[in-house]
Amino acid sequence: MIRLRGSSLPGEIEALSGQRVFDCNQCAKCTAGCPMSFAMDIQPNQMIRLVQLGQADRLLRSKAIWLCSSCETCAARCPMSVSVAEVVDALRQLSRERGMADRSTGAPQFHQAFLDSVARHGRAHELEAIGVYKAKTRRFFDDIGLGIRMFRQGKLSLLPHRIQDRDVIRRIIRQSSGSSKT
Amino acid sequence: MPAYSYFPGCSLSGTSKEYGASTVEVCRALGIELTELEDWNCCGATSGHSASREVADALGARNVLLATDMGLDLVAPCAACYNRTKRAANVLAEGDAARKQRIAELLGRPVREPVRVLHLLEVFSHEEVAERLGGRAMQPLPVSKVAAYYGCLLVRPPKETGFDDPENPQTMDRLLRLCGLETCDWYFKNECCGASHSIPQSSVVLTLVDRIIRNARAAGAEWIVTACPLCQVNLDTRQQVALGEEPLPVLYITQVLGLALGLSPKSLGVPEQLMIPRVPAGAAGGGR
Numbered sequence: 001m002i003r004l005r006g007s008s009l010p011g012e013i014e015a016l017s018g019q020r021v022f023d024c025n026q027c028a029k030c031t032a033g034c035p036m037s038f039a040m041d042i043q044p045n046q047m048i049r050l051v052q053l054g055q056a057d058r059l060l061r062s063k064a065i066w067l068c069s070s071c072e073t074c075a076a077r078c079p080m081s082v083s084v085a086e087v088v089d090a091l092r093q094l095s096r097e098r099g100m101a102d103r104s105t106g107a108p109q110f111h112q113a114f115l116d117s118v119a120r121h122g123r124a125h126e127l128e129a130i131g132v133y134k135a136k137t138r139r140f141f142d143d144i145g146l147g148i149r150m151f152r153q154g155k156l157s158l159l160p161h162r163i164q165d166r167d168v169i170r171r172i173i174r175q176s177s178g179s180s181k182t
Numbered sequence: 183m184p185a186y187s188y189f190p191g192c193s194l195s196g197t198s199k200e201y202g203a204s205t206v207e208v209c210r211a212l213g214i215e216l217t218e219l220e221d222w223n224c225c226g227a228t229s230g231h232s233a234s235r236e237v238a239d240a241l242g243a244r245n246v247l248l249a250t251d252m253g254l255d256l257v258a259p260c261a262a263c264y265n266r267t268k269r270a271a272n273v274l275a276e277g278d279a280a281r282k283q284r285i286a287e288l289l290g291r292p293v294r295e296p297v298r299v300l301h302l303l304e305v306f307s308h309e310e311v312a313e314r315l316g317g318r319a320m321q322p323l324p325v326s327k328v329a330a331y332y333g334c335l336l337v338r339p340p341k342e343t344g345f346d347d348p349e350n351p352q353t354m355d356r357l358l359r360l361c362g363l364e365t366c367d368w369y370f371k372n373e374c375c376g377a378s379h380s381i382p383q384s385s386v387v388l389t390l391v392d393r394i395i396r397n398a399r400a401a402g403a404e405w406i407v408t409a410c411p412l413c414q415v416n417l418d419t420r421q422q423v424a425l426g427e428e429p430l431p432v433l434y435i436t437q438v439l440g441l442a443l444g445l446s447p448k449s450l451g452v453p454e455q456l457m458i459p460r461v462p463a464g465a466a467g468g469g470r
């Protein structure tokens with residue numbers, strides 16, 4: 001396959017994801033089975049094409065990379081063994097590192113709040129992660145009823161479960177999760 | 183007696199504590215010995231691999247190595263924990279040297295050949311356990327037909343999880359039939375419910391959940407049965423119920439197995455109202 005010159009994006013994505021993006025032949029089977037395609041601004045097969053073409057800006061600012069649900073249907077069905085899911089992960093990483101993540105989806109803020117909580121305690125503390133997420137997105141009143149019901153059932157604990165070895169977890173998350181620009 | 187190290191994961195000690203409780207109860211009843219990993223950490227779930235492959239590798243590998251130090255194969259009941267943990271074990275077993283080296287650096291410990299990572303359903307399908315289950319007299323259940331819902335992370339990507347047939351898995355169906363239940367043939371057993379977006383994108387998720395619930399109802403399901411805490415919470419709480427319709431209950435496989443084994447609904451976290459047999463739609467003269 002001919003490699004297109006003039007862009008480092010395909011190389012970067014291949015290095016981060018381990019996927020051979022130039023193997024994609026645009027059959028669009030990934031898009032056909034994608035449960036989130038109806039809500040995406042760029043379809044899964046188009047994402048791979050844009051990576052091949054080095055269109056970093058369009059991809060890294062897209063909503064689609066944050067709307068992917070990581071269901072892996074594309075990866076399971078691609079006849080060329082390309083995983084869009086893993087390419088999307090690499091795009092998310094670059095998008096956050098470059099401060100280009102689309103915040104209107106709420107997903108970058110949610111992931112950040114979740115990981116910050118894990119970095120602090122070694123385990124996820126749902127109440128804290130959701131609280132921080134709501135503060136960042138100002139979506140204070142979403143799911144209030146649901147939250148209260150779960151709290152009453154004893155499913156949302158007030159205090160985090162802390163692990164002993166949490167320094168290691170903090171190091172993992174802080175050293176290699178890009179930035180907290182979200 | 184089969185013995186495993188046990189990774190409950192964050193959900194089973196919080197938002198899905200009934201899955202945790204019913205897992206422990208059923209394993210006890212079947213003579214499966216579980217020893218909880220000491221000081222386990224969160225697998226990072228979708229947020230972990232969305233940050234970077236390194237984060238996902240290292241968070242997963244730490245738990246795998248804890249189990250490896252114990253010398254016991256690791257079992258996870260949460261499909262997300264299972265997926266991330268098994269993928270980390272695959273990296274430790276056959277990943278390239280640089281990737282393993284980075285894990286060792288981040289964890290500050292040497293890596294080693296890992297033990298196996300199993301989902302709880304694979305443990306129940308273990309020959310010895312399946313025999314024990316098959317030999318038990320099962321208690322009658324209040325419903326007769328259920329839909330086994332597998333979702334995404336058990337079966338995909340197949341080259342990482344290697345769990346059953348990714349397009350038409352049967353592992354859970356077989357267990358449910360052992361409980362005397364009929365299982366539905368339906369189209370959405372491995373379709374995504376969007377759980378990873380349940381909070382930030384709840385409106386999109388309503389669409390995905392609705393398709394799954396409607397297809398299960400059309401196939402005649404009286405309950406949906408899952409083996410994933412994220413799916414259960416999402417299908418249960420994001421379900422839209424039309425006027426005059428009853429919500430479709432979503433139970434864990436361990437709750438159903440436990441009931442069939444004669445354990446008390448309370449110890450399994452099964453709401454009492456689900457134990458009242460419903461009048462089958464056919465009995466009233468109408469079809470479905």
Ligand code: SF4
Nearest residue numbers: 024026027028030078
């Ligand atoms: S299914 Fe594979 S080959 Fe086909 S368009 Fe998608 S990524 Fe490309």
Ligand code: SF4
Nearest residue numbers: 034068069071072074
């Ligand atoms: S992993 Fe993402 S891109 Fe692939 S099918 Fe699922 S939602 Fe679509």
